[in-house]
Amino acid sequence: MYSLLNPLSILMRHEGVSRMSIKLFKNVYYRLPITIRLLITILLLMIIFGFIIYLVEPEQFPTIFDGIWWAFVTAATVGYGDFVPLTIPGKIVAILLILTGGGLIAFYITSFASVSIKHEQDLESGKVIFKSSGHLIFIGWNERTRQLLDITIDNDPDVRIVLIDRSLNHLAFQHYPVHFIHGDPTEDQTLKQANIEQAKRVVITADINQNERQSDNNTILTTVAVRGxxxxxxxxxxxxxxxxxxxxxxxxxxxxxxxxDFMSALLYHELSSAEDAMPFDTVLQVLKNQQFSHIKLPESLMDKSFLQSSTFLLQENQLLLGLIRDEEWHINPKADFILEEGDILITITAW
Structure with a gap:
């Protein structure tokens, strides 16, 4: 009894393993993108036909690789003619290959093109997840965002930018080199699509299509979601x-x-300035081409005057504008103003 049951149990065990392997293969196979599945199918089909033609006409196809090469060339309708079946069984195999493999390769090329076009459409519609890191995230699409985008790219052409907006339905990458995410920035899923965990900075612009209170409420709610x-x-x-x-x-x-506040102060300067002065244009050019910095006062400049410190920093291509002391701002103080420990210097340098 034992001698009969033992081989039977081993056979059943092997059959169970085979079924599990087939089931696992199906689960993995059908979860792959269609182009990958087609490519795997084509490879397997070409290998099978290459092996069959090698068995049918070994003199014409000395190696299995020669058979596989012939299968690919024949199915792709290239037909180099370096390997040709001569017998009737070999020609039958070739006919079957042309009927199956040729159509499959054509379908693969068509599907690949379709997937590429769909990916581009999804990208422009804001449906594609951003997977890189160290990027900037702009939330809200308006004229300020457009100008910010232009300035950022002009100063750093390699920067990666993700734009999140719920009112915009389409954004062509050719016109604006950003990764667009369509969705509500107050929702976690939208922020995860923008890979918020690995982003470098986030800029939230006010929604000018709403009143000030609603716009600020949305900004605050978005800030809570980002910080979370x-x-x-x-x-x-x-x-x-x-x-x-x-x-x-x-x-x-x-x-x-x-x-x-910024625009009100700028408008006041325009109202009160001399006719030949251009405060708005001046500030705009400074902000586009210069970088503000807050620097802790170096020990070498302690107890030095503002004039002495300005001269020292100019040699390092930094223009000293003023300082912050005990949360009080001193812009362009007198030349003999003495700097003290703990002062924060306000400087400006080129990008």
Whole structure:
């Protein structure tokens, strides 16, 4: 009894393993992209036909590789003629190959082109996940974002930018070299599509299509969502109302851009300036071509005057504009103003 059951149990065990292997292969195979599945199918088919023709006409096809080469050339309708079946069984194999393999390769090429076109359409529609790291994320599409994009790319052509916007349905990469994500930036899924965890910085611009209160509320809610997905990332948020600045800081914003305050001050300068002065154009050119920096006062400049410090920093191609002491700003102080330990110098340098 034992001698009969033992081989039977081994056979059943092998059959079970085979079934599991086939099931596993099916699960993996059908989860692959269609182009990969077609490529695997074509490879297997060419190998099978190459092996068959090698068995049918060994004199015409000395090696299995010669048979596989003939199968690919024949199925692709190239037909070099370096290997040709001569017998009737060999020609029958060739006919079957042409009927199956040729159509399969044509279908593969068509599917590959279709997938490529669909990927480009999905990219422009904001459906493709961004997988790189060290990128910038711009949230909100408006004229300010367009100009920010132009300035950023002009100063760093290699920068990678992801744009998140829910009102925009289509953005051509040829016109704007950004990775577009269509969706609500207050939702975790949208932020994960933009790979928020590995981003470098986030800029949230105000929605000019809403009133100031609604726009600031959306900015604050977006800030909360971003901070919840990345505890360390610097968040630059544009706030329109002064009363919402503290809420934006509580939400996790690292820097607050008060665009209304900036524009009001700039308009006042335009109103009160001399006719030959151009405050707006001057500030715009400075911001486009120069970089502001906050530097902790070096020990070598302690107890030095503002004039002496300015002369020293100019040699390092830095223009000293002023300093911050005990949270009080001193812009362009007197030449004999003495710098003290703990001062933060405000400088400007070229990009």
């Amino acid at each position: 997905n990345n505890k360390e990332i610097p968040i630059i948020a544009e706030i329109l109302s002064k009363i919402q600045i503290e809420n934006a800081l509580r939400a996790g914003a690292s820097t607050i851009i008060k665009s209304n």
